Amino acid sequence: MQTDFPVPKRVLFIVAHPDDTEFSSGGTIARWTQAGTEVIYVIVTDGSKGSDDPEMTPEGLARLREEEQRAAARVLGVSEVRFLGYTDGEVYNTPQLRRDLVRQIRELRPDLVVTFDPTARFFGHARINHPDHRAVGDTALDAIFPLARDRLNFPEHEREGLRPHHVRDIFLVGTNEPNFAVDITATIDRKIEALLCHRSQIGHPQELATYIRERARLAAEGTPYQYAERFRRLVLLR
Numbered sequence: 001m002q003t004d005f006p007v008p009k010r011v012l013f014i015v016a017h018p019d020d021t022e023f024s025s026g027g028t029i030a031r032w033t034q035a036g037t038e039v040i041y042v043i044v045t046d047g048s049k050g051s052d053d054p055e056m057t058p059e060g061l062a063r064l065r066e067e068e069q070r071a072a073a074r075v076l077g078v079s080e081v082r083f084l085g086y087t088d089g090e091v092y093n094t095p096q097l098r099r100d101l102v103r104q105i106r107e108l109r110p111d112l113v114v115t116f117d118p119t120a121r122f123f124g125h126a127r128i129n130h131p132d133h134r135a136v137g138d139t140a141l142d143a144i145f146p147l148a149r150d151r152l153n154f155p156e157h158e159r160e161g162l163r164p165h166h167v168r169d170i171f172l173v174g175t176n177e178p179n180f181a182v183d184i185t186a187t188i189d190r191k192i193e194a195l196l197c198h199r200s201q202i203g204h205p206q207e208l209a210t211y212i213r214e215r216a217r218l219a220a221e222g223t224p225y226q227y228a229e230r231f232r233r234l235v236l237l238r
């Protein structure tokens, strides 16, 4: 397990739903923003399906989850949150989503991108990975390589003044093959505080805190840390 924590200038998260960033990486995000890294979220869907409340409408839920996401991002010192507005549960690797993600990469020019590992179909023998997570990870990786890097893809971007961009460093979350651990012992409280902003998605706050600590403790096994978050890191050759 590698542990040499990189502090890039700008990190771009490309995820499916409001709360994906905090659940997967909240402690790491707090470390980056404390170190001066600019962190930006691109949230592909509106989160409009994540409720069992019989009174809740998709539009009401989407509004609520956007507010919750912006509040959580503030707790972690995130610079900007962008919502692409795709319908929750209906994300596919389409030409339109590829174009949208390539545009974000070419505009924001991140040193490091965090997204989902699209090869994770199952977690153990009891959980299926969310199809939006697989689709977003799959499309984001296609956008990074080769689409955003090579200028002849989506040539309208060049006409608008956007230049090609090569992302070198990738952290994948929701993976079955982690090779990288980040020490979040000093930032786990901030992670929990940020997660508590997602009120529509969580049950009892104390149970959430216990669950997050337990997960982070397991992720730290085999490392010198008390609490960790794990990633599959890819460092691409030019």
Ligand SMILES: [Zn+2]
Pocket (backbone or CB within 6 Å): 016, 017, 020, 130, 133
């Ligand atoms: Zn999600």
